[in-house]
Amino acid sequence: MAGVTKTFPGSEGPAVAPLDLTIPAGELTVLIGPSGCGKTTTLRMINRLVEPTAGTITIDGTDIRERSLTELRRGIGYVIQQIGLFPHRTIAQNIATVPKLLGWDKRTTAARVDELAELVGIEREMLRRYPSELSGGQQQRVGVARALAADPPILLMDEPFGAVDPIVRSRLQHELLDLQSRMRKTIVLVTHDIDEAVALGDRVAVLNVGGVLEQVAAPDDLLAEPANEFVAAFLGAERSIKRLALSGVMSLHLDPGPVVDRRASDAEARQALERGGLDWLAVLDGDRFLGWVAAADLDGRPIADLQPEVLRARVEPTATLREALEVILTSHTSTALVVDADGTYHGAVTLEAIREGLAR
Numbered sequence: 001m002a003g004v005t006k007t008f009p010g011s012e013g014p015a016v017a018p019l020d021l022t023i024p025a026g027e028l029t030v031l032i033g034p035s036g037c038g039k040t041t042t043l044r045m046i047n048r049l050v051e052p053t054a055g056t057i058t059i060d061g062t063d064i065r066e067r068s069l070t071e072l073r074r075g076i077g078y079v080i081q082q083i084g085l086f087p088h089r090t091i092a093q094n095i096a097t098v099p100k101l102l103g104w105d106k107r108t109t110a111a112r113v114d115e116l117a118e119l120v121g122i123e124r125e126m127l128r129r130y131p132s133e134l135s136g137g138q139q140q141r142v143g144v145a146r147a148l149a150a151d152p153p154i155l156l157m158d159e160p161f162g163a164v165d166p167i168v169r170s171r172l173q174h175e176l177l178d179l180q181s182r183m184r185k186t187i188v189l190v191t192h193d194i195d196e197a198v199a200l201g202d203r204v205a206v207l208n209v210g211g212v213l214e215q216v217a218a219p220d221d222l223l224a225e226p227a228n229e230f231v232a233a234f235l236g237a238e239r240s241i242k243r244l245a246l247s248g249v250m251s252l253h254l255d256p257g258p259v260v261d262r263r264a265s266d267a268e269a270r271q272a273l274e275r276g277g278l279d280w281l282a283v284l285d286g287d288r289f290l291g292w293v294a295a296a297d298l299d300g301r302p303i304a305d306l307q308p309e310v311l312r313a314r315v316e317p318t319a320t321l322r323e324a325l326e327v328i329l330t331s332h333t334s335t336a337l338v339v340d341a342d343g344t345y346h347g348a349v350t351l352e353a354i355r356e357g358l359a360r
Helices: 039-046 069-074 093-097 099-102 107-121 124-128 137-150 165-182 194-200 219-224 230-233 237-248 266-276 320-330 350-357
Strands: 002-006 016-019 027-034 054-056 076-080 154-158 186-190 203-208 212-217 260-262 280-285 286-292 335-339 344-352
Touching: 002 039, 016 039, 027 039, 027 194, 039 154, 039 186, 076 137, 093 099, 093 107, 093 124, 093 137, 093 203, 099 107, 107 137, 107 165, 137 165, 165 194, 165 212, 165 280, 194 219, 194 237, 194 260, 203 219, 203 230, 212 219, 212 230, 219 230, 219 237, 230 237, 237 320, 237 350, 260 266, 266 280, 280 344, 320 344, 320 350, 344 350
Parallel strands: 027 186, 027 203, 076 154, 154 186, 260 280
Antiparallel strands: 002 016, 002 054, 203 212, 280 286, 335 344
């Protein structure tokens, strides 16, 4: 976008001021800002649902005005908050809308519908149902599948998860990231939720009222170094907490942790307690985590004679620093252990390690 402006008739000022923005191919760019900042208008100018008043929008070097609307929109998928499914058509028929318009044969269309249903997590038996028979989250998956039906290189998403509850929203966000890791589409997503923006975006563009671009940056850079007071205020006072969601526990230098082998003697266990500085020990069998024992339970017996308990202060290697901090704060300890689903022990995350991770 170069010098793109939109002024609606009767308005005192532009909905979008002269906007210069490059959206990298194969990345997910998020547009965010307060009400009236022109983020949805900007999105709709890309597929010419809204015509720019001035300026130029190019895709792969070609001005979008040089292409017919039909040709342009065939290469751009569009997902909106209201989903917009056809209520009188089955889910399969909804997904097949664009392939049918393009004249695909029935066999190719059916194969594509099946492929997309599996891709976005729609059970095959649901394909015969109608939109009213699906939950909000299921309908949203159908909306994404329909937008991807003709395999467009560009996907526009306008508040795609705003109408679903927080649990479903989180699940759909993770599914979108998983899809993007496999598809590498050029995605432009509008949201008003800063947590969603930093969780999903490769880059985040912060707009001010009137479509003024205040900053565009990778999420961690945006949170670490806001360009000005407006961006800092919009991001909020909890920027450091938000940054915790962008890094995983395996990015830290994990501490060996308060661990002891199950064959250890009482003396060896007490030495491990002194090194760890805690009042409990993690019990390992090789690199497999068995549970924990309290210092108060050490009474001269070897560890093998004690019964390790289930530990609450544990996270999987895929956990974010934010998730690890949550576990530490709610389990009344300063350390969380990193343990695989199969019980493999990786080390310990401490509050100090999390602080150092933010400082890097």
